[in-house]
Amino acid sequence: MNIIDRVITEFDQGLRTVLAEAQSVRPFPDQGKAENEMSAEEKRHAAALMRINHSGEVCAQALYAGQAITSRNVETETALRHAAQEETEHLAWCEKRIRELGSHKSLLNPFWYAGSFTLGMVAGVLGDKWNLGFLAETEKQVGKHIEDHLQRLPEQDEKSRAVLEQMATDEARHADTAIKYGGAELPLPVKMAMKLTSKVMTGTVYWV
Numbered sequence: 001m002n003i004i005d006r007v008i009t010e011f012d013q014g015l016r017t018v019l020a021e022a023q024s025v026r027p028f029p030d031q032g033k034a035e036n037e038m039s040a041e042e043k044r045h046a047a048a049l050m051r052i053n054h055s056g057e058v059c060a061q062a063l064y065a066g067q068a069i070t071s072r073n074v075e076t077e078t079a080l081r082h083a084a085q086e087e088t089e090h091l092a093w094c095e096k097r098i099r100e101l102g103s104h105k106s107l108l109n110p111f112w113y114a115g116s117f118t119l120g121m122v123a124g125v126l127g128d129k130w131n132l133g134f135l136a137e138t139e140k141q142v143g144k145h146i147e148d149h150l151q152r153l154p155e156q157d158e159k160s161r162a163v164l165e166q167m168a169t170d171e172a173r174h175a176d177t178a179i180k181y182g183g184a185e186l187p188l189p190v191k192m193a194m195k196l197t198s199k200v201m202t203g204t205v206y207w208v
Contacts, residue, residue: 022091029093029166030159035100042154047103048206049149050160053167054094055106055205056142056198059116061087063138066120067131076128076181080135083174090170093163100159106205132183137191139175141198143168 038046064084071077098105106112123134146168153160186194 022088024089024092030162033158033162036156038154043101046157046160047098047101050094050097051106052202052205055112057087057090058109059112062113062116063120066117067124070121070124073128079177086170090167097160097163107208129182129184132178132181133186136175136178136183137186139171143171
């Protein structure tokens with residue numbers, strides 16, 4: 001399969017994943033956790049935070065797909081695809097929780113996916129050390145967002161908390177894997193640009 005066919009196949013699969021309901025192989029982290037009573041405002045706030053995390057996973061999965069296409073190393077591609085599978089599970093966990101809280105996924109997810117997929121392809125073209133470095137930095141920033149959200153969740157929302165805690169564990173492992181395979185430290189301006197883009201995305205998705 002040539003590069004154009006791979007791009008079309010991956011992008012089509014990605015859009016199906018974004019628009020269809022995601023599936024999880026592992027048990028849902030909130031299984032067995034109580035659905036404690038929350039006010040309407042607390043539910044709205046928790047749902048908005050989970051929507052941000054869901055969109056973050058959409059972006060991460062798109063990055064991995066784009067990077068895997070242009071990766072020049074079989075081991076790197078395998079690691080990227082394994083991480084993408086876990087991101088799909090994160091999508092399923094967040095989707096379920098958003099529904100339980102009576103809200104919806106971001107209407108802009110197809111846009112986030114397209115942009116992240118393109119960015120992932122560019123990172124892959126630059127070479128595996130930068131490809132993996134970009135992956136590691138992405139996961140580190142996602143982990144920081146999750147830590148912040150764990151502090152901002154309503155205290156009694158045990159179900160959302162369980163989901164985010166497992167996601168945080170997975171993201172840290174993905175970052176460690178990327179570094180293990182030779183990921184390079186990204187230049188500071190690139191890190192700052194990533195943070196700024198993330199800030200725009202999270203601020204928008206909280207409401208849309």
